[in-house]
Amino acid sequence: MFLAIYRKMLGDLSDPKSLVAYLLGFLGVLFFLTLGFTNEIPDAVASLPLGEQELALLEVYAPLGWLFAVGIGLLVAGALFVALTLATEAERGTLDLVLSKPVSRWEVLLATFLANVTFLVGLGIASLLLAAVVLYQMGGFSTAALGGGVFGVFPAFFLYTLVIAAFINAVGMAASVLTRNRLQTAALTGVVPVLFFGLFVARVFPGSVYENYSLYLFDVSYHFGNVFTVIYEAVVGQIPTAVQPRFGFWMGVYEVPDDPSAVDGSLELVGYVDPIVSLGLCLFLTVGLLGVALVKFQRLDI
Amino acid sequence: MIETRGLTKEFGDVTAVEDVDLDVERGDIHGFVGHNGAGKTTTMQMLTGLVTPTSGEVRVCGEPAGTRAANEKIGYAPQNLEFYESMTGRDYLVYMGKLSAVNGSVRERADDVLEWLDLSDAAEQAVGGYSGGMLRKLAVGQAMLGDPELLILDEPTAALDPEGRAMIIDALGNLTDEGTTVFVSSHVLSELEQFIDTVTFLNEGQIVASGPLDEVLSSTAAERFVVDASDNDRLADLLRDHGSVAGVDGDDEGNLVVTTEDPEDFAGALPEILSGADLRLYFVDRQGGLEERFLDILEEEGAE
Numbered sequence: 001m002f003l004a005i006y007r008k009m010l011g012d013l014s015d016p017k018s019l020v021a022y023l024l025g026f027l028g029v030l031f032f033l034t035l036g037f038t039n040e041i042p043d044a045v046a047s048l049p050l051g052e053q054e055l056a057l058l059e060v061y062a063p064l065g066w067l068f069a070v071g072i073g074l075l076v077a078g079a080l081f082v083a084l085t086l087a088t089e090a091e092r093g094t095l096d097l098v099l100s101k102p103v104s105r106w107e108v109l110l111a112t113f114l115a116n117v118t119f120l121v122g123l124g125i126a127s128l129l130l131a132a133v134v135l136y137q138m139g140g141f142s143t144a145a146l147g148g149g150v151f152g153v154f155p156a157f158f159l160y161t162l163v164i165a166a167f168i169n170a171v172g173m174a175a176s177v178l179t180r181n182r183l184q185t186a187a188l189t190g191v192v193p194v195l196f197f198g199l200f201v202a203r204v205f206p207g208s209v210y211e212n213y214s215l216y217l218f219d220v221s222y223h224f225g226n227v228f229t230v231i232y233e234a235v236v237g238q239i240p241t242a243v244q245p246r247f248g249f250w251m252g253v254y255e256v257p258d259d260p261s262a263v264d265g266s267l268e269l270v271g272y273v274d275p276i277v278s279l280g281l282c283l284f285l286t287v288g289l290l291g292v293a294l295v296k297f298q299r300l301d302i
Numbered sequence: 303m304i305e306t307r308g309l310t311k312e313f314g315d316v317t318a319v320e321d322v323d324l325d326v327e328r329g330d331i332h333g334f335v336g337h338n339g340a341g342k343t344t345t346m347q348m349l350t351g352l353v354t355p356t357s358g359e360v361r362v363c364g365e366p367a368g369t370r371a372a373n374e375k376i377g378y379a380p381q382n383l384e385f386y387e388s389m390t391g392r393d394y395l396v397y398m399g400k401l402s403a404v405n406g407s408v409r410e411r412a413d414d415v416l417e418w419l420d421l422s423d424a425a426e427q428a429v430g431g432y433s434g435g436m437l438r439k440l441a442v443g444q445a446m447l448g449d450p451e452l453l454i455l456d457e458p459t460a461a462l463d464p465e466g467r468a469m470i471i472d473a474l475g476n477l478t479d480e481g482t483t484v485f486v487s488s489h490v491l492s493e494l495e496q497f498i499d500t501v502t503f504l505n506e507g508q509i510v511a512s513g514p515l516d517e518v519l520s521s522t523a524a525e526r527f528v529v530d531a532s533d534n535d536r537l538a539d540l541l542r543d544h545g546s547v548a549g550v551d552g553d554d555e556g557n558l559v560v561t562t563e564d565p566e567d568f569a570g571a572l573p574e575i576l577s578g579a580d581l582r583l584y585f586v587d588r589q590g591g592l593e594e595r596f597l598d599i600l601e602e603e604g605a606e
Contacts (some may be wrong), residue, residue, distance in 0.1 A: 006403070061363050093384035096352055096382075097380065097384075097444065098401060100351070100380075101373060101401035101403075102370045102400065103401050173424065299354060301347075301354060302347070
């Protein structure tokens with residue numbers, strides 16, 4: 001029964017019309033983002049030694065993947081697609097019949113959650129590969145550079161995608177159960193990407209508001225940057241010093257001096273919050289919100 | 303098969319169901335009658351575990367309502383017809399069959415049900431293109447997938463044509479022969495009384511009458527017949543002299559409304575009275591059925 005619900009929900013998410021509409025918009029954004037990032041690629045990069053090419057590729061691929069594949073791909077798509085499953089069933093009334101069958105409510109919720117996570121991880125991986133292909137085509141790297149610049153960091157991206165997909169879907173499940181309404185579920189889940197991109201802008205632009213008002217506590221992009229850093233270092237190893245300024249600018253993880261090349265060794269962590277705390281917070285919220293959804297769903301009058 | 307004690311459901315300040323005690327025996331077809339908003343659907347939803355009672359106890363098939371063990375033994379067809387519109391009829395039944403603990407091949411069972419519902423030709427058609435009658439059949443069909451011990455059907459013949467209604471009613475009769483219990487609500491009381499064994503009347507969330515159909519109907523103080531003949535004035539005089547007739551009035555359309563405490567005697571005597579006076583009968587309508595009984599009870603409740 002669990003598998004039947006899982007497959008059914010995965011089928012609902014894989015509606016071809018929604019996917020095509022999403023991907024068309026997605027490709028446009030990818031193209032413009034990649035154009036921006038290619039400005040950072042050295043001229044005649046293919047003529048550089050392989051190690052330098054890999055670093056140059058990683059310098060652009062890591063933030064592009066983080067921002068595009070996971071930031072836009074998972075968070076924005078997650079908010080939209082998560083509303084297509086449980087909230088839609090509850091709103092339309094089809095959930096009545098499912099719950100009148102000999103199936104536990106926790107099975108329905110967890111099967112839906114896992115289907116959503118599977119779908120988003122698939123979407124995230126597809127987006128990461130798409131970003132790699134476009135970057136490779138537009139950047140002029142040699143094929144061999146893909147090994148260290150893309151595939152070497154892929155396990156970290158995969159794990160990161162999994163953690164973020166679980167997080168955004170836990171938010172979505174809680175919103176679905178609390179509202180039982182598609183639009184409200186999408187709107188509530190959409191708070192995550194709004195905080196991600198809104199506070200990303202507040203952080204990147206100069207000014208003291210971000211620190212004075214402790215906005216970093218709510219800066220989803222900063223916390224997710226920390227999460228990615230922890231996972232990267234656990235799975236791949238130390239983040240290369242040449243790449244750290246990129247992590248600093250985009251994810252807010254490192255203090256970036258005016259001249260990063262003058263720094264001997266690793267950059268210092270910004271340290272608003274210890275990266276491991278961000279990961280713990282993310283996992284805690286995922287489990288907590290899923291728990292709230294489960295408890296509420298058990299008692300819900302359909 | 304169904305046992306509730308003090309079953310109550312409140313939604314905020316509104317009490318939808320209040321202190322309902324129900325007993326339905328195995329193999330019965332039990333009619334559940336009430337106006338819109340009387341609490342029928344809420345009660346049915348509590349039997350299936352979709353709604354949690356505010357207080358009271360509910361057991362179905364010997365199990366607490368809403369548990370997996372209880373839901374394995376019941377089939378439920380709700381009043382609202384909401385399906386996955388992009389699924390075909392067969393895919394829908396296969397999916398619901400997988401959730402219904404069907405023994406053996408789910409696909410074969412789905413095809414059997416489609417054939418029985420006369421929907422085989424539409425098996426590959428998207429449910430979104432089904433007519434209201436087809437959807438109603440599909441709702442009843444998905445409830446039957448798991449060969450349930452108890453069928454809970456909320457308005458199962460609504461939107462069906464006469465042929466479809468007859469098919470569903472016949473099927474319900476056959477199921478009870480096999481020991482299945484049916485708990486059914488319907489607005490068409492004249493239809494309901496043709497096949498139910500026991501009945502419960504619900505008004506404003508409370509039971510106002512319950513028991514075997516014969517007993518509930520026989521508790522009527524008097525039955526009415528509406529009669530129209532070739533000379534109603536003369537017929538009225540003749541009827542007033544007959545021992546079984548308690549009173550004769552006229553209605554707005556000029557028909558006679560005859561009240562009798564012995565409807566069988568009156569029904570037997572009427573043809574003789576008519577032929578003895580050489581009168582022609584245009585129509586006669588016996589009004590002592592479920593609908594009139596229900597309205598009488600509501601009237602009595604209102605008077606109190």
